[in-house]
Structure formats: structure tokens, C-alpha cells
Amino acid sequence: MHTPVLLQQAIEGLRLNSQGFYIDATVGEGGHVSEMLKKQTRILAIDADSEQVKRLKNRFGHDKNLILEVGNFSEIEHIAKKQGFFPVDGVLFDLGLSMRQLKEGHRGFSYKELDDPLDMRIDANTLLTAEEILSQKSEKELSEIFSKNAEEIFSERIAHAIATARRKKGITTVGELVSIVQSAHKGINRSTVARIFQALRIEVNDEITNLKKGLQGALSIIKKPGGRIVVISFHSLEDRVVKLFARQHHMNMSTMKPKTKGAKAGFERSATLRIISC
Ligand SMILES: C[S@@+](CC[C@H](N)C(=O)[O-])C[C@H]1O[C@@H](n2cnc3c(N)ncnc32)[C@H](O)[C@@H]1O
Structure with missing residues (x-):
């Protein structure tokens, strides 16, 4: 089970309202989306990994407020418009991999799983x-x-x-x-x-190019003024792309880091949350 990083901060950053339309561009194991659904908002949830989406369809399939789609967030504008999510009030990107992909994916993502094959594709069609x-x-x-x-x-x-x-x-x-x-x-x-x-x-997975396209796509469908793009990144390369994007478009951005204690904090320590106001 994935423990979402900076969960409450990301949800608050999206400023969810019950009339709004939101996109979770990296739905993963559904940690953020299940919190978002509590606010009775309409959500389009995307993931490039079809296995993640299949599992979530079994879990949330009945929820009328949620649409689940397999897709790459580099195509977010196309996917959102196809589903009538335009303009949207907020978009969340929680980058990287989920715990299940790392620990049980058997695709070579983790350097600790010595017998796994060196695949590393998030989307099997890559x-x-x-x-x-x-x-x-x-x-x-x-x-x-x-x-x-x-x-x-x-x-x-x-x-x-x-x-x-x-x-x-x-x-x-x-x-x-x-x-x-x-x-x-x-x-x-x-x-x-x-x-x-x-x-x-x-x-x-061409992650940096996809992130640039994803942010640009999110900007083209977000409500202006007032929409929010929220990004959780786990390494400086991604975070640099996010900072540059906000700067280039003259958008306000606030930043949060998790409050973590000692060695227990693990990978969470490297997380950075950016809230961009459009
Ligand atoms: C950190 S996990 C998200 C966890 C999720 N927020 C949760 O609470 O369970 C990142 C997810 O993003 C997906 N992903 C990575 N790159 C993607 C891309 N370019 N397009 C769509 N999904 C992507 C991964 O397959 C993974 O499921």
C-alpha cells in the first residue's frame, strides 16, 4: 500500500470545492484520489501504468464522481478535453513511482530486488x-x-x-x-x-520531457485566474523543471517540504511540494 507523501498539504493546495473539476495526473494506488473524493468533487484520474488503473477500477469503479483513464500525462490536454474536463480547477502531479511498483512491480525499478529483470518501463508500450x-x-x-x-x-x-x-x-x-x-x-x-x-x-520513461509537456498541457486546460497546479517531486532535476515553468509563466508558487524525523523518514525526505497559482 502506498503512503502518499504530503497528502493533506497537496489537498489543501488544490483548494477543492464541490462544484469543481480536478485531475489527478498520477493516480498510482489512489491515496490522493480517495482523499479528494471525500470533498465530493469531479475527478479525472490518469496513470501511465495500466495495472495501477485496473486495480483502482475494481476499488472505485462505482464512484460516479471519478473517471479513471490509462494515459501519459504528457497527453493531459487531449485526455481532459475528451472527458469534458475543460477548464479544470486543479491538477495534481505526484511524480515518480508508487510503493507497489517499487516493491512488487518486478520491473527492475528497485536496486534491492536483485533477481528482477531490467525493464523499468512504467507504460508497457514504451x-x-x-x-x-x-x-x-x-x-x-x-x-x-x-x-x-x-x-x-x-x-x-x-x-x-x-x-x-x-x-x-x-x-x-x-x-x-x-x-x-x-x-x-x-x-x-x-x-x-x-x-x-x-x-x-x-x-x-522520458520523464523530464513528459513532465515539461504535462505542465504545459495542464496550463492549457486550467481555469485562469484561480486554478492550481500542485506538483510533488522527488529529485532536483524534476523540481528544477517545475520552478522554471512557474517562473517562465510569471505564476506565484509556494513550496513545502515534509516534516520528517531521523532515518525513519526514508524517501519522503527528498519530497518537495510546489503549489502554482495560475
Ligand atoms: C508516486 S506515484 C503516485 C501515488 C499516488 N499519488 C497515490 O497516492 O497512490 C506516481 C504514479 O505516477 C505514474 N506515472 C509516472 N509517470 C507518468 C506519466 N508520464 N503519465 C502518467 N502517469 C505517470 C506512475 O505509474 C505512478 O503510479
């Missing part, structure tokens, strides 16, 4: 898997992926280790990639491995 990227991209291209998507200082060494290893045998599992990354330099620790997995996932 062109290239992580395994295919690792086998098809040149050493230089791999190094660029790691430095661009993860600002990883060992990018060149890791790309070289991958290029050397794949000459002997294809890299097909999480465990194989983890060992190769760790072998690239003695200074490499678990956080380097986590960053390399994140960089590959961003590449496989």
Missing part, C-alpha cells in the same frame, strides 16, 4: 527497456545519461564498466547491474547505485 538501453547505447551515451539524469560524478567509470561487462555477457538482471556499478570504483556506495537506477528509469 519503446526501449533498461536492458535494451544498456546494450544499445554507446559508452559515451551511457555516461551522458548518468551525468545528465543523476549528476553522477562516477558516470564515465560506470559507463566504461558497463561497456566492458556487456562484451562478455548481456546485462539482464538488477543484481548484474548492481555488481557492475559497484565494481567501477571503490568509492561507489549504495546511493551511487540508487542514482544510476534513477537515471536509467528517467531515460527509459
Whole structure:
């Protein structure tokens, strides 16, 4: 079960009213949407992962206020207009992956699930898997992926280790990639491995391009003035896109971070909530 990060703050940021139309662009396991439904608003909920949407249809299928759609939020304008959600009062983006995708997805998202295949596609129709990227991209291209998507200082060494290893045998599992990354330099620790997995996932799913398109699409369907775009991001690359978007369009933006204590806080620590007033 996914524990939504910054749940109440995101809901308050959307300023839900019972006459309004809202979009949850990343419905995931339904944590945010079930809270939104309590306010009796009309909601269009989207996710690129058809398995997530299928599960939610079983859970919420009866709710007349909720429409569930499989789709990429890069297409949000098209999906919203098709469903009559135009103009909308608020759009929520809770970026990244849900706990179920990470722990039970068996798609290689987590560097801890050593036997999983290196797939990493959120949407099963995405062109290239992580395994295919690792086998098809040149050493230089791999190094660029790691430095661009993860600002990883060992990018060149890791790309070289991958290029050397794949000459002997294809890299097909999480465990194989983890060992190769760790072998690239003695200074490499678990956080380097986590960053390399994140960089590959961003590449496989074209996450930065999709986020830019998603924000632009949200802006084209949101009520002006007064609509809200709320974004929860988990790394600086995404957050930078959100900040730049608000600045370029001269929109007010407020920011919140979770109040977390000690090591227990886990991945929540890296979350940033941005509320953009349109
Ligand atoms: C952090 S989870 C959302 C969790 C959700 N807020 C909840 O409370 O359960 C992020 C979700 O976004 C979805 N996702 C990621 N990129 C997407 C995209 N480009 N378009 C649509 N959904 C996307 C993932 O499949 C995942 O289910």
C-alpha cells in the first residue's frame, strides 16, 4: 500500500470545492484520489501504468464522481478535453513511482530486488527497456545519461564498466547491474547505485520531457485566474523543471517540504511540494 507523501498539504493546495473539476495526473494506488473524493468533487484520474488503473477500477469503479483513464500525462490536454474536463480547477502531479511498483512491480525499478529483470518501463508500450538501453547505447551515451539524469560524478567509470561487462555477457538482471556499478570504483556506495537506477528509469520513461509537456498541457486546460497546479517531486532535476515553468509563466508558487524525523523518514525526505497559482 502506498503512503502518499504530503497528502493533506497537496489537498489543501488544490483548494477543492464541490462544484469543481480536478485531475489527478498520477493516480498510482489512489491515496490522493480517495482523499479528494471525500470533498465530493469531479475527478479525472490518469496513470501511465495500466495495472495501477485496473486495480483502482475494481476499488472505485462505482464512484460516479471519478473517471479513471490509462494515459501519459504528457497527453493531459487531449485526455481532459475528451472527458469534458475543460477548464479544470486543479491538477495534481505526484511524480515518480508508487510503493507497489517499487516493491512488487518486478520491473527492475528497485536496486534491492536483485533477481528482477531490467525493464523499468512504467507504460508497457514504451519503446526501449533498461536492458535494451544498456546494450544499445554507446559508452559515451551511457555516461551522458548518468551525468545528465543523476549528476553522477562516477558516470564515465560506470559507463566504461558497463561497456566492458556487456562484451562478455548481456546485462539482464538488477543484481548484474548492481555488481557492475559497484565494481567501477571503490568509492561507489549504495546511493551511487540508487542514482544510476534513477537515471536509467528517467531515460527509459522520458520523464523530464513528459513532465515539461504535462505542465504545459495542464496550463492549457486550467481555469485562469484561480486554478492550481500542485506538483510533488522527488529529485532536483524534476523540481528544477517545475520552478522554471512557474517562473517562465510569471505564476506565484509556494513550496513545502515534509516534516520528517531521523532515518525513519526514508524517501519522503527528498519530497518537495510546489503549489502554482495560475
Ligand atoms: C508516486 S506515484 C503516485 C501515488 C499516488 N499519488 C497515490 O497516492 O497512490 C506516481 C504514479 O505516477 C505514474 N506515472 C509516472 N509517470 C507518468 C506519466 N508520464 N503519465 C502518467 N502517469 C505517470 C506512475 O505509474 C505512478 O503510479
